[in-house]
Amino acid sequence: MSVDLVMNGLQQGLILAIITYGIMIPFRFLDFTDLTADGAYPLGGAVCAIFMSSGIHPALAIPCCMICSGCMGVCVALIHLKLRINSMLAGIILSTMAYSVNLRLMGRPNIALFECGGLFGVNILGNMTIICLLLASCVVPFAIFLRTDFGLRFRAVGLNQNLAKQRGISIDKYTIAGLFVACSLFGLAGSLIVQLQSYMDVGIGVGILIHGLASLMIGEAIIGNATLNRQLVAPLLGALVYQQVQGAALSLGLAPSDLKFFTGAIVLLVIAMKRTEAKMFG
Amino acid sequence: MLRISNVTKSFSGIFEPVLKGVNLSLAEGEFCTVIGANGSGKTTMLRIVSGEHQADSGEVIRNGDVAQVVQDVNKGTIPSMTMLENIALSGVKNPRFSFYRRHKNDVVEKVRSLNIGLEKFIDQPLSVLSGGQRQIIATLMAINSGSRILLLDEHTSALDPKMQLLLMEYTANSVRELGITTIMITHNMEDAVKYGDRLIMMNKGRIVVDMSGREKKQLTIQSLLEMFHKFEDQSLLRDGGENVG
Numbered sequence: 001m002s003v004d005l006v007m008n009g010l011q012q013g014l015i016l017a018i019i020t021y022g023i024m025i026p027f028r029f030l031d032f033t034d035l036t037a038d039g040a041y042p043l044g045g046a047v048c049a050i051f052m053s054s055g056i057h058p059a060l061a062i063p064c065c066m067i068c069s070g071c072m073g074v075c076v077a078l079i080h081l082k083l084r085i086n087s088m089l090a091g092i093i094l095s096t097m098a099y100s101v102n103l104r105l106m107g108r109p110n111i112a113l114f115e116c117g118g119l120f121g122v123n124i125l126g127n128m129t130i131i132c133l134l135l136a137s138c139v140v141p142f143a144i145f146l147r148t149d150f151g152l153r154f155r156a157v158g159l160n161q162n163l164a165k166q167r168g169i170s171i172d173k174y175t176i177a178g179l180f181v182a183c184s185l186f187g188l189a190g191s192l193i194v195q196l197q198s199y200m201d202v203g204i205g206v207g208i209l210i211h212g213l214a215s216l217m218i219g220e221a222i223i224g225n226a227t228l229n230r231q232l233v234a235p236l237l238g239a240l241v242y243q244q245v246q247g248a249a250l251s252l253g254l255a256p257s258d259l260k261f262f263t264g265a266i267v268l269l270v271i272a273m274k275r276t277e278a279k280m281f282g
Numbered sequence: 283m284l285r286i287s288n289v290t291k292s293f294s295g296i297f298e299p300v301l302k303g304v305n306l307s308l309a310e311g312e313f314c315t316v317i318g319a320n321g322s323g324k325t326t327m328l329r330i331v332s333g334e335h336q337a338d339s340g341e342v343i344r345n346g347d348v349a350q351v352v353q354d355v356n357k358g359t360i361p362s363m364t365m366l367e368n369i370a371l372s373g374v375k376n377p378r379f380s381f382y383r384r385h386k387n388d389v390v391e392k393v394r395s396l397n398i399g400l401e402k403f404i405d406q407p408l409s410v411l412s413g414g415q416r417q418i419i420a421t422l423m424a425i426n427s428g429s430r431i432l433l434l435d436e437h438t439s440a441l442d443p444k445m446q447l448l449l450m451e452y453t454a455n456s457v458r459e460l461g462i463t464t465i466m467i468t469h470n471m472e473d474a475v476k477y478g479d480r481l482i483m484m485n486k487g488r489i490v491v492d493m494s495g496r497e498k499k500q501l502t503i504q505s506l507l508e509m510f511h512k513f514e515d516q517s518l519l520r521d522g523g524e525n526v527g
Contacts, residue, residue: 145379147381147382147383148377148378148379148380148381148382149370149374149377149378149379149380149382150377150378150379151382152367152370152371152374152377152382153371153377155363155367156360156363156371159360159362159363160356160357160359160360162357163357163358163359163360166332166348166349166350167371167372167427168347226362226407
């Protein structure tokens, strides 16, 4: 593997880490099986592409993308909570609808943004610094929040809903807020990837959930999720390792078309390893 | 204050109602123990008071929030959270955007007051404690939750005799000190006689014995057992008669 490949992998891994945090929040803190990533991530990308092609500064596009994707998360939460539709189904329905919305917003299936500029340049280290700063600006406040009274309540919602209700905690409010945060992270990742590639395609979200899930599984397999700190580090570590493994597999001759099969196999392997470990060591 | 007025409850698939017009009124801070055979409706009554079940008819009036400790310790705690996190979660009525660790000294004091050395596990997940120790923490959480009504459903049943005594003393003293209205279901006749201002016995979905004051103070385990068996025998005879009839 060349240095360039490793550096590119780290750059992509940092963006994948943002997605993985978005996947972890509902899965681990709210006990909410959320499949919205496949829709909220390209929505962020589509909004970013429109803003950039309209001449709006790319830095301004980022918060708008986060809000749009976050609102999609709120819709998923409301559909689940108010219409009593299974969380997975709500996510799938909204993601399917988002595809049409993205096409309608973009007016065509893809937009080239090579002339529009963006936050990123040719210096990978500079790009990585920008992504790291944006990632930290989301994760650090969230980590601080989790250590407050409200954060404790947020965690309780996913760990013991009955106890949370007994203590007067509003499951609905915390679920809606959690989904907003998670999906706004998808929006952030979508806008960053579009700016990095200077190109937006309506199909960029296909399979993104499984990449994030694989990253989360790998991260938790490496350092576990027994403590809050480990839970918060696992997505970043997992995404960086996963991206490197993927890069290594490609450099060893894996066809890009086999990548999704490879990712699915990694997820299954990690789950099987966890189950075997649990059986052997109780 | 807690008032249960003419509450009835049936479950689908069970012909006979589980509760048949139960009436009970508890004053502020009153501690009531409930005994009765399995299936007499004790837990159903508690679940209706807690709001977990809805009564078919009748009314429940509560003067405040309800906290509950049940036999299954996992329902009353979060094993993957630390002891501090569990107790802080229950104790904070008005949450703020400030670190929950500010409650640490208070929580340590509360746990230390139990006198069983659990304070050294304050930053450990509750899963490292035994089931009995976790039940003690669950009770402490419920008592310190600021709720005005406490429901205890055989909360000492998983503990060894020494721990049972310790937890019962802690419960009785704390609810008296804090003036919490309490209903405690127990199968332990000694606890039923020793603790509480009032005792009720349930049989076949009805309250058949309700005693308080001097009558409760003079009650002995022997007389309570005799009463218990008398109602059991009567209901067996009645059931037999109904079946024959």
